[in-house]
Structures are given as structure tokens and as C-alpha cells.
Amino acid sequence: MLTRLAPTPSGYIHTGNIYNFLLNWLWARSNNGKVMLRIDDGDATRKRKEYVEDIFYVLDWLGLDWDIGPSGPGDFEANWSQLKRTDLYKDILDELVKKNCVFACTCSRNQACQCAEKKANLHQTNTAWKMKVIENSSIHFRDKIMGNTAIDILPFVIKRKDGFASYQVCSLADDRHFGITHICRGNDLKESTAMQLYIDQQTALPSFYQCQFWHHLLIPGTNGIKLSKSAGVSAESIIKTYSKADIFSSFASWMGWQHAGEITLQEMVQAPVFNMGK
Numbered sequence: 001m002l003t004r005l006a007p008t009p010s011g012y013i014h015t016g017n018i019y020n021f022l023l024n025w026l027w028a029r030s031n032n033g034k035v036m037l038r039i040d041d042g043d044a045t046r047k048r049k050e051y052v053e054d055i056f057y058v059l060d061w062l063g064l065d066w067d068i069g070p071s072g073p074g075d076f077e078a079n080w081s082q083l084k085r086t087d088l089y090k091d092i093l094d095e096l097v098k099k100n101c102v103f104a105c106t107c108s109r110n111q112a113c114q115c116a117e118k119k120a121n122l123h124q125t126n127t128a129w130k131m132k133v134i135e136n137s138s139i140h141f142r143d144k145i146m147g148n149t150a151i152d153i154l155p156f157v158i159k160r161k162d163g164f165a166s167y168q169v170c171s172l173a174d175d176r177h178f179g180i181t182h183i184c185r186g187n188d189l190k191e192s193t194a195m196q197l198y199i200d201q202q203t204a205l206p207s208f209y210q211c212q213f214w215h216h217l218l219i220p221g222t223n224g225i226k227l228s229k230s231a232g233v234s235a236e237s238i239i240k241t242y243s244k245a246d247i248f249s250s251f252a253s254w255m256g257w258q259h260a261g262e263i264t265l266q267e268m269v270q271a272p273v274f275n276m277g278k
């Protein structure tokens, strides 16, 4: 079993990231599984050095360790950045083009896309690549909590106009490359799961479909945490605003666990939810 913590370094870590880290970490540790830290910087147009550093500060502060991934910001940039794996993403894009799964899209953001019919040249400038999707395509997968789930998808971007592979391709390629087996992500990423499963299906060596998925409820913003100190929109690391006990306590409440006083990682890892529906 291998889960992953996969933050995007386009802002400081927020409670949503932390709850997600906790879920993935606890899920792995309660099953003697491993954890990977993967920082998704391929699509991070707002990436900043301090955001990358913040990820390491916060994980250390929370006491969450990982078995695979960078040891710190320097190691991340040198060896683990998604920019080091562009060949991996290009291989998937090339395969999809060969299999005639792709069309060129020259639309502006707000335009209804009718490019699938136009069959424009994929290699002209200022062109995104979109995945062809047959109308009313429903993708089925099993979710740990929701059970059998069906999601309808529409054509979606796999290569952006700036030439970089889209989030769907990078995330899928990385999950397959590193052998991720269990993915816990927010409900708002159900469509991403479906799109990634769809790409996976179209390739010669699909493996993503073997993953266990858990789409968790959306996490309340920082005001979901009851604290004396008003946080507002933090312009700095969360560790300067909250105590770890407050974060753990609000996470436990969000999970619906009864607990008196402080709760530790060692206590949380025992929660039955992490063992059910494997």
C-alpha cells in the first residue's frame, strides 16, 4: 500500500491540505502502508520558493513522515520536481496522439468548444490538446465510502497552450510511475479521477484503475477551526497561526470522532474508518 501527499506549491498550506495529508497518512500507517510526498509543481504557475519550503515546515510540525520523496526543498528541486519527469508526460501524450484520442483546441477560455469537428493541426502555435470523449461517456469506479460511482465526462485538456502536460496527465503519470495504490482526495476531484481513469484506459498499459479511491467531503475553510485567534486569510505559514492540538482536534471533529481533550496521531491511526473497505 502506497498513498501520496500531493500538494501544489501555489500558496501556503491551508487546513484543507492538512486534513487531506492526515487522511492519506493515517490510511497508510493504519495498514502498515507507505507514504510518498509528491509536490505537484508542473501546473504551478504561482509556484514560489517559500510555498515549497512551507510544505516541509508544516509536515515536520505535524509529525507526518514519508517513505518516498524529497528530503527537503533542495532535494525536491534537484531530483523530484515534475519538471524532471516531462518525458514521462510526453510519452502519454504521444501515445494518445498515435491512438487518435486527441484533438486541437484553439478556443479562448470562455468559448464553447467545437474544435473536435475541425480537426485542426495539433502542432500549430497557441493550441491546447483535448482528449476526445464520446458523448455521454460515463466512467465507473469504486469509492471507499460512496461505493460504485459513475461520473460523466466531457472533452478535457491534456496539454495546455503553453506546451506543458495538464494536471490530469502529470498526476496520472506520476501515480502510475511511483506505483501509488491508494488515493484519498477531495470530492471536488471526482471528475479528475474519472478523466484520469479514462486516459489510463486508452493507453497500452493501464494500471491506474487498480487504485483504491476515497473521495472525502469538502473541508471547511480556516473558520471551520474554533480558535481564539482570528486567522483571516493567512499570508504566512499556518504554523504561525494555529496550534497543532487545535488542528488535530478540529480534524477529529470533522471526522465525527468523539474525543475529550487533545488527540494524537497514535490515537487517530486506530480509527476503524482507515481499515474498512480496503
Ligand SMILES: [Zn+2]
Residues within 6 Å of the ligand: 104, 105, 106, 107, 112, 113, 114, 115, 116
Ligand atoms: Zn476548442
